[in-house]
Amino acid sequence: MRTSRHKKATHREGDVFSLALHSGGFVPGVVARCSHENYGVLCYFFAPRLQCAPQFGDVQRLRAKDYFWIVRSSDLALRDGHWPIIGRIEDWDTTAWPVPKFQSEPAWQRGKWWVVEYSQEDHTEFVSKTYYGDSEPGFPEDGLAGCLYVEEKLTMLVDEAEQPDRVDRVRRSPF
DSSP states (O other), X not given: OOOOSSOOOOOOTTEEEEEEOTTSOEEEEEEEEEEGGGTEEEEEEOOSOBSSOOOHHHHTTOOGGGOSEEEEEESHHHHTTSSOEEEEOTTOOGGGSOXXXXXXXXXXXXXXXXXXXXXXXXXXXXXXXXXXXXXXXXXXXXXXXXXXXXXHHHHHHHHHHTOTTOOOOOOOOOO
């Protein structure tokens, strides 16, 4: 009998977890969708940086519209406890945490942007890809990220957001 080297998934949609930033501090995240068979999650992350690991009482009122970053990611850091679950959003409503549209700029078509959509029920189920044009749509980046990439990218984004001379990028609602 073959056994998996990964722990069994215990996380579920609506779980709130803590992610330690590489430059210090923490941010809360919410599991908006999960696919245990594919080791994948759709996560909403929230800023600003917290100096201490968040307690559930500090973050129980998180709302999708206040997100800082959305990403489709591996769930291995949740499975092994590296991103500890700190609670669950009461009265979880999947429709309040939609799977957004994503943007894609293929390496062989620099400057050409596409909008990618996935199923609202299963964030791993591809629905459509539509050519957008020469300007960036402003949606979250398409792809399935590894946990370390999520930590490094989120650290970079939070660090940049804290710079006093930063220029805000226009961000469209991805919903």
